[in-house]
Amino acid sequence: MSSFADLPTLLPFHFSHFSVKQLQSVQTHFGSLQAARHAGRSEWLATGLAREKQLDQLLNHEMERWVDEALSWAQNDAHALLVMGDEEYPPSLAEIEDAPPLLWVRGRYELLQDPQLAIVGSRHASRQGVNTAKDFARHLSEQGLTITSGLALGIDTAAHEGGLLGIGKTVAVVATGLDRVYPAANKALAHQIAEEGALVSEFPLGTKPMAYHFPKRNRIISGLSLGTLVVEAALQSGSLITARTALEQGREVFAVPGSIHNPQAKGCHQLIRQGAKLVECGQDVLEELAPKIQFSSMPSGAITEREESGSQNRVESGILRFVEYDPISLDELVVISKMPVSEIQSQMLMLELSGEVEALSGARWRRLK
Numbered sequence: 247m248s249s250f251a252d253l254p255t256l257l258p259f260h261f262s263h264f265s266v267k268q269l270q271s272v273q274t275h276f277g278s279l280q281a282a283r284h285a286g287r288s289e290w291l292a293t294g295l296a297r298e299k300q301l302d303q304l305l306n307h308e309m310e311r312w313v314d315e316a317l318s319w320a321q322n323d324a325h326a327l328l329v330m331g332d333e334e335y336p337p338s339l340a341e342i343e344d345a346p347p348l349l350w351v352r353g354r355y356e357l358l359q360d361p362q363l364a365i366v367g368s369r370h371a372s373r374q375g376v377n378t379a380k381d382f383a384r385h386l387s388e389q390g391l392t393i394t395s396g397l398a399l400g401i402d403t404a405a406h407e408g409g410l411l412g413i414g415k416t417v418a419v420v421a422t423g424l425d426r427v428y429p430a431a432n433k434a435l436a437h438q439i440a441e442e443g444a445l446v447s448e449f450p451l452g453t454k455p456m457a458y459h460f461p462k463r464n465r466i467i468s469g470l471s472l473g474t475l476v477v478e479a480a481l482q483s484g485s486l487i488t489a490r491t492a493l494e495q496g497r498e499v500f501a502v503p504g505s506i507h508n509p510q511a512k513g514c515h516q517l518i519r520q521g522a523k524l525v526e527c528g529q530d531v532l533e534e535l536a537p538k539i540q541f542s543s544m545p546s547g548a549i550t551e552r553e554e555s556g557s558q559n560r561v562e563s564g565i566l567r568f569v570e571y572d573p574i575s576l577d578e579l580v581v582i583s584k585m586p587v588s589e590i591q592s593q594m595l596m597l598e599l600s601g602e603v604e605a606l607s608g609a610r611w612r613r614l615k
Contacts, residue, residue: 257313260348262303326355342469342495346448352424353444361539362392364471366485367401367478368510375478380408385528387412390591401477413609415443419467421459423451464488472538473498479513500525536599565593569613576609
């Protein structure tokens with residue numbers, strides 16, 4: 247889908263909570279969003295394309311000020327407003343039926359283009375569950391996957407902390423405006439994510455944490471990701487909503503089993519009975535996602551070289567020739583290969599999955615064959 251409109255034109259509809267389907271209908275009826283912006287209330291009411299509350303917001307005399315404030319916010323180098331259809335908008339998210347027309351991002355928005363795994367679970371996790379989530383996140387981030395979660399306490403927090411320890415880093419999708427942090431206990435973590443990863447929201451600045459925002463946020467967590475891993479979840483957990491939306495979006499769902507006596511494991515066991523893949527280590531996840539990772543993370547430069555040479559192996563051997571049987575770090579590979587970090591990460595991940603190299607701690611590898 248092409249971009250709906252320039253930011254100044256789209257923002258009033260964003261502040262008025264128009265969905266993608268509504269915007270498409272508005273464009274069809276009025277010819278453009280620009281034309282729709284100049285229509286009066288009576289003309290809008292005749293179309294039936296918007297609810298009364300949406301029209302109240304769209305025609306609010308404060309709208310121009312809100313638009314100016316948003317555009318001013320986006321001028322900061324650490325901030326971005328990503329419009330659906332633009333190059334920078336995450337392609338994985340654009341595939342879902344109810345994708346948000348606009349995303350607010352604070353931090354490294356380019357991470358949204360990378361292969362991601364969602365890790366979610368209970369806010370009241372056990373110590374073992376927290377350690378499991380952090381270990382999975384750290385291992386998978388060290389292999390280049392970006393870890394995506396919802397900044398909640400418990401499993402989400404552990405997932406973000408583990409993701410920050412690897413090269414894939416982490417993305418936090420929140421249910422408030424990006425000028426707020428919820429829960430407040432994660433304020434320091436949110437600032438670290440903004441520095442090293444990315445904070446993402448579909449909600450305008452100033453939006454408070456309302457209960458109905460969290461299910462909406464969950465569809466973005468799963469929509470950004472190739473798969474969702476659930477670590478500890480009660481039967482009524484919001485994490486099961488994320489898992490269900492992942493299934494509806496055609497994404498993989500993984501679950502970590504636990505003790506039959508742990509109420510926080512019952513949600514995971516239910517998911518496994520319903521067809522989620524039981525996983526015991528990060529490698530289980532990587533093996534399932536391998537085909538999708540190879541497709542989605544292949545850098546454009548590598549695709550061009552593959553097309554020109556007719557051989558994917560030649561692309562992979564480009565980085566493999568720098569890897570010996572003694573461990574080598576990502577920093578060393580960047581220096582000696584002069585390849586972009588993202589290209590090294592994706593090629594090393596493919597080589598690991600094919601058994602050519604072994605991943606070690608601290609973003610290091612050694613050759614096996």
